[in-house]
Amino acid sequence: MSAISGGPSPAGGPPSSSPAGDPDTSWVPVRAAGVELIGQAQGSGYREPPSLVRRADGQVLQLTRLLYQVLQAVDGQRNLDEVAASVSTASGRLVSADNVRTLIDSQLLPLGLLRLADGSEPEVKKANPLLGMRFRYVVSDPERTRKITSPFARLFHPAIVAAVVVAFLAVCWWVLMVKGLGSATHDAFETPGLLLLILAVTILSAGFHEFGHAAAARRGGATPGAMGAGMYLIWPAFYTDVTDSYRLGRAGRIRTDLGGLYFNAIVAVAIAVIWWATGYDALLLVVVTQILQMVRQLLPLVRFDGYHILADVTGVPDLFQQIKPTLLGLLPWRWGAPENRGLKPWARAVVGIWVLVTVPLLLFSVVMMVLSVPRLLGTAWHSIQNQQAVLAHSLSDGDVLDAAVRVVAILVVAVCVLGIAFLLLRLIHQFAAGVYRRTRGRPAQRATALVVTGAVLASLVWAWWPSAHTYRPVQSYERGTLLDATSSLIPAGNTDLAEGRQGRITTVLPSGAALSTRDEPQLAMLLVPNQESQNAATGTTSPAPTWVFPFEKPSAPEEDGNQALAVNTEDGSVVYDVAFALVWAEEGPVDTTNEAYAFANCTGCTAVAVGFQVVLIVGQVNVIVPENLSAAVTYDCVQCLTYALASQLVLTLDGPLSDEGMAELSALWAEIAEFSHTLQDISFSEIQDRLTVYKQQIMDLIAEDSSATTGASTPATPSPGESTAPASPAPDATEPGATQPDPDGTPAPVAPAPTASPDTSTPAPSPTPAAPTPTPTPSAPAAP
Numbered sequence: 001m002s003a004i005s006g007g008p009s010p011a012g013g014p015p016s017s018s019p020a021g022d023p024d025t026s027w028v029p030v031r032a033a034g035v036e037l038i039g040q041a042q043g044s045g046y047r048e049p050p051s052l053v054r055r056a057d058g059q060v061l062q063l064t065r066l067l068y069q070v071l072q073a074v075d076g077q078r079n080l081d082e083v084a085a086s087v088s089t090a091s092g093r094l095v096s097a098d099n100v101r102t103l104i105d106s107q108l109l110p111l112g113l114l115r116l117a118d119g120s121e122p123e124v125k126k127a128n129p130l131l132g133m134r135f136r137y138v139v140s141d142p143e144r145t146r147k148i149t150s151p152f153a154r155l156f157h158p159a160i161v162a163a164v165v166v167a168f169l170a171v172c173w174w175v176l177m178v179k180g181l182g183s184a185t186h187d188a189f190e191t192p193g194l195l196l197l198i199l200a201v202t203i204l205s206a207g208f209h210e211f212g213h214a215a216a217a218r219r220g221g222a223t224p225g226a227m228g229a230g231m232y233l234i235w236p237a238f239y240t241d242v243t244d245s246y247r248l249g250r251a252g253r254i255r256t257d258l259g260g261l262y263f264n265a266i267v268a269v270a271i272a273v274i275w276w277a278t279g280y281d282a283l284l285l286v287v288v289t290q291i292l293q294m295v296r297q298l299l300p301l302v303r304f305d306g307y308h309i310l311a312d313v314t315g316v317p318d319l320f321q322q323i324k325p326t327l328l329g330l331l332p333w334r335w336g337a338p339e340n341r342g343l344k345p346w347a348r349a350v351v352g353i354w355v356l357v358t359v360p361l362l363l364f365s366v367v368m369m370v371l372s373v374p375r376l377l378g379t380a381w382h383s384i385q386n387q388q389a390v391l392a393h394s395l396s397d398g399d400v401l402d403a404a405v406r407v408v409a410i411l412v413v414a415v416c417v418l419g420i421a422f423l424l425l426r427l428i429h430q431f432a433a434g435v436y437r438r439t440r441g442r443p444a445q446r447a448t449a450l451v452v453t454g455a456v457l458a459s460l461v462w463a464w465w466p467s468a469h470t471y472r473p474v475q476s477y478e479r480g481t482l483l484d485a486t487s488s489l490i491p492a493g494n495t496d497l498a499e500g501r502q503g504r505i506t507t508v509l510p511s512g513a514a515l516s517t518r519d520e521p522q523l524a525m526l527l528v529p530n531q532e533s534q535n536a537a538t539g540t541t542s543p544a545p546t547w548v549f550p551f552e553k554p555s556a557p558e559e560d561g562n563q564a565l566a567v568n569t570e571d572g573s574v575v576y577d578v579a580f581a582l583v584w585a586e587e588g589p590v591d592t593t594n595e596a597y598a599f600a601n602c603t604g605c606t607a608v609a610v611g612f613q614v615v616l617i618v619g620q621v622n623v624i625v626p627e628n629l630s631a632a633v634t635y636d637c638v639q640c641l642t643y644a645l646a647s648q649l650v651l652t653l654d655g656p657l658s659d660e661g662m663a664e665l666s667a668l669w670a671e672i673a674e675f676s677h678t679l680q681d682i683s684f685s686e687i688q689d690r691l692t693v694y695k696q697q698i699m700d701l702i703a704e705d706s707s708a709t710t711g712a713s714t715p716a717t718p719s720p721g722e723s724t725a726p727a728s729p730a731p732d733a734t735e736p737g738a739t740q741p742d743p744d745g746t747p748a749p750v751a752p753a754p755t756a757s758p759d760t761s762t763p764a765p766s767p768t769p770a771a772p773t774p775t776p777t778p779s780a781p782a783a784p
Contacts, residue, residue, distance in 0.1 A: 017155065029083065029104060030076045030115045032056065032122055037072060040065075043250030045315030045347030052246050052317075055112060060243045062317065070103050071113055098412035104696040108531075136230040136239065145214055145227050145240070145691060151213035156255070161262065171272045175287050187282040193401045199408060202289045205267045209260040209293070210240040216259030217242045220252030231419065232303070246317070253312040257305055259261040261297060264290045302360050310354065314347045319354060326355040366427065367605075369420065377470035380417045384410055507766050548601050549635050560585075561593040566609040568599070578676045582669055583615045589623035590615065596646040598632040606634075606641040610679060612672070612691055614698060615650040626650050643684055647691045649698060653708040661705035669695060 034056025041062070049067035049659040053061045063071065066087070073086035080097040087095045108114050111123040140148065142647050155161075175181070185193060212225035226242030245256040263569070275283045300306035311319050327341075329352075342527050343351060391406035425439055435453070439446035464470070514520075547553050548569055557563040566577035583592055594613035615626060630646035657665060672694050702708050 002428040026079045026081075027117070028077065028079050029074045030119070031071065031074055032113055032115055035071075035113050037068070038244075038247050040068075041246065041315065041317070042248065043253075043312075044316045045343050045351075047214070047342060047344055049315075054291075058241055058243060059247060060317070061111060061113075066095075067103060067107055070100055071108060072426070074114065136228055138226045138228040140227040142223070142241070144224045145224050146218070149211055149214040149224060150218060153218040155266070156216060156219040156259070156262075164262070164265055164269060167269045167272075171268055171287060172291060175272075179284065180287060181284065184281040184284040187280070188521055194280065195405055196401065196408070198282060198285050200290070201267075201271070201291075204397050205264065205286070205290060206293065208263050208267060209297075210238045212259035212261070212263030212266075213240045213242050213256055213527050214259075216256040216262075217245045217248075220245065220248045220255055222248055222252070222256070231422070250312060250315065253308060257309045257312055260305055261294050264294050264297075285705050300354065301361055314350050316343065316347060318353055319351060320667065322351050323355050323359060324423075326352050328360070370460065372398055373420070373424075374470045375472070375474055376420065377417065380413050382473035383413050383469075385415075404687065462557060494622055536697060549599055549633070554595065554597050557593060557595065559712065561595070562613040562648075563593075563595040564597070564609040564611040564644075565595075566598045566607040568605045568607040569601045571603040571605060573602070574608075574680070576608045576610075578610045578612075578679055578682050580612045580672060580676045581614070583613065585617045585621065586619055588621040589619055589625065590621055590650075591623075591625050591627070593627040593629065594646050594648040595627075596630045596644040598642040598644040599635070600633070600637050600640045600642050601635045602637060602640065604639045605637070606686075607643070608679070609644045610676075610687060611646045612694075613647070613648045614695075616702075617650070617652045618656055619654075621652070624652075643686060645684075645691075647688075647695070649695045651699065651702060653702060655707055657702070657705050658707035661701065663705060665698070666703055668694070668701065 012599040032055070034053045038052035038054055038060070039238045040051050044050065050062035051065060053063055053068065053071065055061065069087045069090045070083065073083045073090070078086065080100050084095050084097045084100045087100065104114060109116070109122065110262070110654050114122070116122060143569065155164075208445075210227055214227065217224045217314065222244040225243065227240045229236065233235070242256055245253050247255070268287045271283055271286045271290075276283070291316050298306040298309075300310045307319065311317055316322060326338075329337065387409045391403055391410070394400075394403040394406060432453075435446075435449045439449050554563070554565065560583050562581040562583075564577045564579035566575045568575040577598075579596075581594075585592070591616055592613070594611050596609040596611035598609040609630075609632075611630070613628075616625065626648060627637045628646050628648040630644040632642035632644040634640040634642050675690060676693075684692070
């Protein structure tokens with residue numbers, strides 16, 4: 001990362017000793033050690049270009065032309081009168097010794113540019129912005145930097161630059177569009193040694209990136225300074241001091257800014273050549289890391305290369321110093337303020353757009369980071385635990401390379417967590433210190449600030465308070481989009497289910513029922529968005545059916561299928577749909593389905609669907625995979641009731657029923673059919689109980705029929721399968737409907753993915769010839 005500093009940086013109050021009170025104008029001011037006069041900024045965006053001065057600590061300051069002329073006249077030999085005469089000649093206006101003394105006392109001494117009256121060096125405090133680099137460690141001093149980067153300046157010859165850029169674009173196209181990264185990713189993670197190699201090359205390329213800045217500065221005639229490493233925001237980063245590039249013109253500064261990105265392109269091309277020679281696909285991941293580094297560096301929001309490019313294009317060295325005057329300049333009563341006339345019109349327009357984009361994004365990022373701290377901590381802890389477990393396994397197997405990968409992974413996670421903690425602490429410290437300074441001597445304002453601070457702290461405690469879900473790890477199925485991040489803060493205006501968008505659901509579970517977990521999930525049916533919802537999401541106008549629900553209508557049952565579908569869209573009405581079926585099967589496969597769906601989209605309405613199916617299999621069948629499904633959904637309903645019950649009985653018979661048995665079964669089925677016409681007058685619980693009784697009667701009838709068995713009759717006591725989505729109160733009008741779980745207490749997920757509870761399994765043949773073979777379907781969920 002290029003570390004180009006700039007902008008005024010006051011270093012505290014006036015020194016203890018000052019010539020301000022000394023009437024003797026023969027006093028000779030002296031510049032502080034290491035102060036370097038750079039000169040007027042080239043290509044500046046200011047109406048009056050500032051003059052630049054660099055202190056011994058590397059801080060570059062912007063001075064007005066008059067201040068720069070005073071500092072230029074202070075050569076350690078002129079007294080105040082002589083300095084005043086020199087400045088008068090240079091500026092073309094009369095400047096007195098008292099004027100010079102005032103400028104020295106109020107400006108130059110506080111900035112640490114002059115020695116104190118007693119000849120001592122000033123104590124300066126370098127600017128410490130929130131978005132600056134921390135914990136800097138110098139790896140290469142300026143002299144060594146100049147020596148090691150000098151040969152690389154030749155790479156900026158126009159012909160070489162053109163060739164590298166063309167080759168880089170070709171490599172990017174080939175890797176991303178032709179070759180792909182599947183084999184590269186597989187090889188890297190299958191071979192820990194290659195993964196470590198890729199990580200090492202990526203880190204070294206970040207250092208090589210800084211060589212590009214230094215070499216570009218040398219190419220333009222500037223002198224690069226120290227190179228080193230530090231912590232920027234929450235990431236370790238490299239830096240190069242190229243503040244001397246301020247003496248260059250706009251083109252030279254932009255070349256310096258782009259030098260790092262150019263060297264990333266050189267690394268990508270070189271890696272492609274090495275891949276061609278070795279055939280190691282994993283190396284191609286380095287090309288991707290270079291592209292990602294370049295994209296990240298081009299972001300102009302923080303002090304990456306894109307920020308410095310924008311600053312040099314506009315000629316405004318420190319864009320962050322323009323935030324306050326730009327925002328204040330938007331106020332109508334400050335349109336004519338002097339700070340609004342400092343920049344050239346085009347530069348002011350560009351900087352204004354940057355401020356209006358950057359400030360909201362940075363504030364949003366800070367707020368989301370604060371709110372996401374519990375999830376980040378939970379995810380980090382979960383990741384470290386997983387990596388520790390794998391590390392222990394690798395060490396026990398003697399796999400040193402894989403163990404090294406796990407150690408690096410743990411360190412990366414730990415560094416990110418520490419970086420976030422450090423950034424939050426700095427943010428809190430700067431906020432508290434700023435409020436304290438601004439409210440000193442103002443009790444009313446300080447009291448207000450304390451109230452606001454207390455409210456903020458209370459909000460943080462509420463957001464970070466431990467609960468069952470606050471610190472849960474982020475899962476792979478969570479997309480983490482901006483819409484998802486803001487869904488808890490901004491209510492969703494459109495509840496239509498659309499492809500690629502996360503919806504809101506309500507799950508109704510019985511009191512005390514265990515919730516679904518990752519280890520013990522509840523399977524659910526996926527609802528496919530219908531054409532109308534997709535049109536709303538994509539803005540198209542494709543023909544859409546009149547189906548009002550945001551998912552496709554269930555497919556019609558197949559030839560031997562049974563389906564009850566109750567759909568109610570009329571306010572205050574009741575809709576029942578009942579489907580009872582008796583199915584005989586003599587050869588496989590037996591894959592009959594029994595379905596019950598109750599959908600409602602209205603106010604104060606009821607939808608009830610009951611599907612009852614009996615499947616009688618005669619003889620030996622090897623494949624028996626029946627399905628039993630039920631789903632109840634209320635969509636944008638108020639005071640709605642939906643109930644779906646799917647009850648299925650699957651039995652195997654050694655032979656056909658006798659005439660007497662068939663007569664009894666026909667009479668029983670006629671009774672069941674008559675019962676199906678009276679369901680509207682029966683409670684839901686009674687419906688379920690009556691169907692259970694009918695199942696038992698059918699099993700008893702078959703068990704007592706000698707023709708259906710080859711031996712003595714022994715009644716069986718199976719547990720027939722049943723899937724139910726009982727009536728449920730409608731959720732809020734902004735949420736899809738809900739269903740309740742099976743009556744046995746098993747919780748079931750609900751809309752927008754309705755419960756899928758097929759209670760069927762492949763039955764086994766009769767274990768003894770003497771016993772009948774009723775084979776009911778035990779409760780078993782099917783794959784969605």
